Amino acid sequence: MNKPVLIAIIGPTAIGKTDLSIKLAKHFQTEIISADSRQFYKEMSIGTAVPSTEELAQAKHHFIQHISVTNSYTVGDFEKEALNKLDELFNTHEVAIMVGGSGLYVDAVTKGLDDFPEIDTQIRAKLNEDLHSKGLVYLQEQLKELDIEAFQTIAIDNPRRVIRALEVCLQTKKPYSSFLRKKENKRPFNTVYIGLTADREIIYNRINQRVDNMIQDGLLEEVETLLSKQGLNALETVGYKELFNYFNKEWPLDFAISEIKKNTRRFAKRQLTWYRKNESVKWFDYLTPVEEITTYINKTIKKPT
Numbered sequence: 001m002n003k004p005v006l007i008a009i010i011g012p013t014a015i016g017k018t019d020l021s022i023k024l025a026k027h028f029q030t031e032i033i034s035a036d037s038r039q040f041y042k043e044m045s046i047g048t049a050v051p052s053t054e055e056l057a058q059a060k061h062h063f064i065q066h067i068s069v070t071n072s073y074t075v076g077d078f079e080k081e082a083l084n085k086l087d088e089l090f091n092t093h094e095v096a097i098m099v100g101g102s103g104l105y106v107d108a109v110t111k112g113l114d115d116f117p118e119i120d121t122q123i124r125a126k127l128n129e130d131l132h133s134k135g136l137v138y139l140q141e142q143l144k145e146l147d148i149e150a151f152q153t154i155a156i157d158n159p160r161r162v163i164r165a166l167e168v169c170l171q172t173k174k175p176y177s178s179f180l181r182k183k184e185n186k187r188p189f190n191t192v193y194i195g196l197t198a199d200r201e202i203i204y205n206r207i208n209q210r211v212d213n214m215i216q217d218g219l220l221e222e223v224e225t226l227l228s229k230q231g232l233n234a235l236e237t238v239g240y241k242e243l244f245n246y247f248n249k250e251w252p253l254d255f256a257i258s259e260i261k262k263n264t265r266r267f268a269k270r271q272l273t274w275y276r277k278n279e280s281v282k283w284f285d286y287l288t289p290v291e292e293i294t295t296y297i298n299k300t301i302k303k304p305t
Contacts, residue, residue, distance in 0.1 A: 004090040004189045005301050008035075008106055009099040010275050011196035012268035014206040016286050018051050020196060021099035023290045024297075025059035028095040033082055034063045035100025035109065038237050040078075041069045043226060046219045047239035049210065059097075069226070069234040079108040083187075090189060095301075103153075103274035112185030119167045127163045127170075142166060147175035153274045157263055158236045192300050193281040194293060197272070202286075207264045214239065215257060223247065238263045 007024060009017050025032050034040075038048040042065045050064060062085050067073050082098075086109075089096045100106045131139055139162050144151040146169040155161045165176035172179075197203075223243040226235060230244045239260050246256040275281060282300075284293055 004093070005095045006086065006110065006187075006189050006191045007095060007097050007297060008110060008191055008193050009097065009196070010101075010103070010106060010193060010271075010281065011286075012203050012271045013101050013264060014049070014210045014268070015196045015198060015203060017099050017101070017196055018049075018055060020194070020290065020293070021097050022051075022055055022058050024294065025097045027290070027294050028093075028097070030093045030095050030097060031060040031062065031089055033085060033096065033098045033109075034061060035078075035082070035098050035102055035105040037075070037078070037100075037102040037105050038234070039064055040067050040073060041065060041234050042067065043069050043229075044222075044234070044237070044240070046214050046217050046222045047237065049214075069229055069232050073234075075105055075108050076113060078105055079113060082109045086189065096189075101271060103271060110187065110191045112187075114179050116168055116179055117172055119171050123167050123170050124163070127166055131159055131163065136162065139163065139166060143169070143176075146170075147177050149177035150175065153177070153270050155267070156270070157238060157241070157267075158233075160233050160236065190301070191280070192297055193278060194297070195275060195281040195283040196286045197283055198286045203268055204265050207268060208261050211239070211257065211261045211264060219243065238267055 007028075009021050009024070011017055021032050036048065038044055039050050040063055041048070044050075045065065051061065056064070063078070063082065086096055098106065098109060127139065136157075136159050139159070140151070140156055143156075143162055143166050147165060150165045150169075154165055168174075168176040168179060198206075219239065220243060223240055224247060226240065227244065227247055229235060230240075235241065235244075242251070242256045242259045242263065245251040245259075246253050251259070282296060
């Protein structure tokens with residue numbers, strides 16, 4: 001390949017993407033771009049599984065805790081900034097690493113964002129009114145009826161994402177998902193997709209253990225510092241919204257923690273549904289030795305092992 005190469009590491013949450021990304025960055029002597037849309041925020045560390053200080057020291061990372069939850073930051077903003085960073089990296093590196101749990105954000109960098117129609121402000125206003133008067137579950141059920149694919153793949157617990165999908169459905173009378181992955185912008189680099197996976201039971205057990213570890217590491221204290229900001233979109237995130245309900249005396253703690261586990265498992269299932277639509281992904285079991293993965297990458301980009 002004459003173009004520089006972006007290695008995109010994808011897979012469900014808690015599968016080991018961070019560890020693999022660091023090993024590959026060290027092997028290729030390069031840097032890492034995070035495409036995890038919740039690790040962008042300075043105030044969210046434990047609940048988003050931000051790489052540890054030791055991990056960050058092993059390879060240079062970009063887009064980790066670089067903005068505040070009070071800032072507006074869209075996938076379009078990330079696409080622009082990540083492409084600029086890649087241009088910079090490819091001046092001195094033949095290979096760069098991108099790691100992410102957010103399929104939309106990965107696709108934005110590797111393929112570009114899709115074109116969506118303008119939305120009637122009355123439709124958006126009505127959906128926001130329904131959210132406040134009837135609740136998120138009502139909107140989720142509406143989306144499930146209008147676009148089952150979007151219901152299965154988008155961040156269904158994020159009201160903004162649900163409203164975005166619904167407004168496109170209602171405006172166009174077509175499924176929101178029919179607008180996805182229709183346009184692919186040419187990039188000045190080639191992308192090699194590496195997917196990590198495991199049996200569902202293993203994935204779910206790893207998720208449950210991670211949530212337990214987060215609680216032990218101080219997630220409750222982290223969420224408590226954010227109570228005054230709980231209405232912000234960035235905090236409509238699994239692990240935070242459930243504990244807000246605990247602090248607001250709506251749920252007991254044990255139930256809130258069980259909901260975090262359940263919602264994280266649902267999120268992992270959506271991640272896999274999204275990624276499996278990409279036929280370019282080479283999937284590896286999460287226990288695959290890194291040497292096997294680097295051999296595949298080297299062969300793919302026609303570099304000597």
